[in-house]
Amino acid sequence: MFHGHMEPIFAFGAAEIPSFAKRNYWENPDGPRRRNILKIMRINYLALCIIALSAGAFLASRELALMPDERLHVYFFDVGQGDGALIVTPSGKQIVIDGGPAGGAMLRELAERMPFFDRTIDMLILSHPQLDHIFAFPEILRRYRVGRILMTGIRNDLPRYDEFLRLIKEQRIPIWIADPKKDIDLGDGIAIDVVWPEPALFGKKMKDVNNSSIMLRVINGTGAAVLFSGDAEEKEELAALASGADLSAAVLKAGHHGSKTSSGTGFLIAAHPSLAVISAGKNNQFGHPHAAVLNRMKALGIPIRVTGSEGTIEVAR
Numbered sequence: 001m002f003h004g005h006m007e008p009i010f011a012f013g014a015a016e017i018p019s020f021a022k023r024n025y026w027e028n029p030d031g032p033r034r035r036n037i038l039k040i041m042r043i044n045y046l047a048l049c050i051i052a053l054s055a056g057a058f059l060a061s062r063e064l065a066l067m068p069d070e071r072l073h074v075y076f077f078d079v080g081q082g083d084g085a086l087i088v089t090p091s092g093k094q095i096v097i098d099g100g101p102a103g104g105a106m107l108r109e110l111a112e113r114m115p116f117f118d119r120t121i122d123m124l125i126l127s128h129p130q131l132d133h134i135f136a137f138p139e140i141l142r143r144y145r146v147g148r149i150l151m152t153g154i155r156n157d158l159p160r161y162d163e164f165l166r167l168i169k170e171q172r173i174p175i176w177i178a179d180p181k182k183d184i185d186l187g188d189g190i191a192i193d194v195v196w197p198e199p200a201l202f203g204k205k206m207k208d209v210n211n212s213s214i215m216l217r218v219i220n221g222t223g224a225a226v227l228f229s230g231d232a233e234e235k236e237e238l239a240a241l242a243s244g245a246d247l248s249a250a251v252l253k254a255g256h257h258g259s260k261t262s263s264g265t266g267f268l269i270a271a272h273p274s275l276a277v278i279s280a281g282k283n284n285q286f287g288h289p290h291a292a293v294l295n296r297m298k299a300l301g302i303p304i305r306v307t308g309s310e311g312t313i314e315v316a317r
């Protein structure tokens, strides 16, 4: 990495030499040319030191900012038109929910929030196997060592999904099938409360992939929760409501990128969030988030933040 910086500096030094008096060096080794060479060497050395120091300072401040701080951090990445989020627990465990759409933003955003030498991710969660939620997952499996996978295990004809499953098998990563009866204790006071769907979807081919999305709450020690609902539409929201599950959340990651098919009034009332985050691309072709959803949220007094308009959104509890 530093090679690129070093070359121009030496090139600068070398390029300067011919412009000095060449003739009398051997006759007068302490003459002006030798002094000039020493001066250039000192300048180069100083430049190298400054570059090394500023690179070190930059790395140190970046690493310091990424140190665990005993709070739960959730980053809703600005990945364009899709979903990708990172959860960092108080002790620094990392959980990735969805892998964004094509375009590279997911890998970039993730790398920016991973400590420099940390190549492990504790868990990947795939809400549902569609391209705007899974795109970077195969590459994440190649770049990081992943501890386990949480997914529904539905069938879907999608080459990215096949590749993802093949890599999981190759790397022998344990798979957990989402089940509302089995919550996941992440340690340090953080739990994942799987809300929906039933594990019976495993191995099934769905006509309606959106409504197979994993809905889950990430709960911290004080009971504040962040509710993720994938691309769940009203049909799945109503099923979750009917199951009697606790949907209350401090933060709601609104379903299906703020589409009008999702975030029904009953669901919003049950979640009763103090913030709704919508992950949607700037000027996307679908018109997400839909005005009807924004109006419903406004009517209930829920503040709204959208990744497409403000970039990656971080909440810490």
Ligand SMILES: [Zn+2]
Residues within 6 Å of the ligand: 082, 083, 130, 132, 133, 231, 256, 257
């Ligand atoms: Zn989606």
